[in-house]
Amino acid sequence: MAQNIVGDCDWPVVVIGGSAGSLSVVTGILSALPMPLAAKIIVVLHRKNTSDIILLALLSKKTALPVIEVEDKEELQPGHIYLTPPDYHLLIETCNSFSLDSSDRVHYSRPSIDVTFISVAEMFRNKVIGILLSGSNGDGAKGLAYIKRNGGTTLVQNPETAEFPFMPQQAINLNCVDMIINGNEIGNKLVEILGKLSISPES
């Protein structure tokens, strides 16, 4: 595992945002992840307020890595997958802890993908891999552009393979996307990207 990584704050951070039609893609990505995993994974999904236990159980089934629904000031550790709780925005408080925020919705959404993407980009800059999936909402595109501007790597689901192409297409329109990948190939692509990072990490 990435022996070049020196401190808690140097791990790659993968942040995945998705809305309508993204759940099967997220489960696909999680099933592709190796164990142990030399990265911190954060998942932001638009969802109904009630389905949190079910969603958590569903995602947990796809991977042996721990999947955690974030509580306030939760620690952010490598090898873990963090899920945004319903009805809160998820922010990065320090390089190894989260904080939650219940202020206004963004793009009618709380959690908002933009909010988390921007917060992650501010803290982790070029260590960020941002992934935007299927959805019919404008959330996430600006956040992905912000990740790109701060030196991160950006990837979207190929709109042609997305149940709802609008969201990834918005990001493509902003010219901020490094890679456009078919939904069912994102997991393997991510593993490949992480593999390269751990050989020559950026510091």
Next chain:
Amino acid sequence: MESNYINDDQLDLLLNELASLYGYDFTGYARSSMKRRVNRLIIVDKFTNFEALLETIKNDSTYFRRFVEEITVNVTEMYRDPSTFKMIREKVLPAIATQPFIRIWHAGCSTGEEVYSMAIMLHEANLLHKSLIYATDLSSLAIENIKQGIFPLSQIAKDTENYLASGGKNNFSEYYTVKKDTAIFNQNLKTKIITATHNLVSDSSFNEFQLIFCRNVLIYFNKSLQDRVLTLFDESLETLGFLILGTKENIRFTKVAAKFSQPDNTQKIWRKIL
């Protein structure tokens, strides 16, 4: 809209000004959400940049008050998270019912929906007559609202639904009278509510309680301020007293963790054991 008008140095500058000019210390608030809300205000109030906001805060104390109201989110509702109130009704109240005198503190209770929810439950458990409910918040506007006990009628449908989900058996409309577009809560509920402004950052405790509510407030604080406030609560609780936090808050990450037990790990209700 999400943008980044403000960087870390600017946030520090702003926090220092607020402390030295107005005596409000926000340096212990969670930086990430503080930044986000300052950014949002710059957009909503149409400032051209951070400097313009800072100048206005410095020179206009009316705007400063708006700033504080906006920065300290005060959304709330009655029986927020009904399952928590159900557990209070079924487990917590019976556990403190035998006390000769019941003291409850709602810290950071905003406009008081949480306080009236509790007063109604105490009434239904026939405990209100021997209870005192201390309702405190940083905001004097919020405190004024609690004293009035008047809430927008538009909230009542949701509040009624929550009341029933919390195990309420009565007709919720018995507890208020409607006047125009407001619901005025009954006088007898108010008689046991004591209100005061109280700043969790700088003020100390003022009594011993069997029950302390502090819901959806700690979430705005950083870890060290959380530690301070939870130590204050620990010192203000009787042994076997209850501490009730918001649904996404947890003492697990704080200094007082070992002093409390959590009877049901699906509910954010802790009991002081040490």
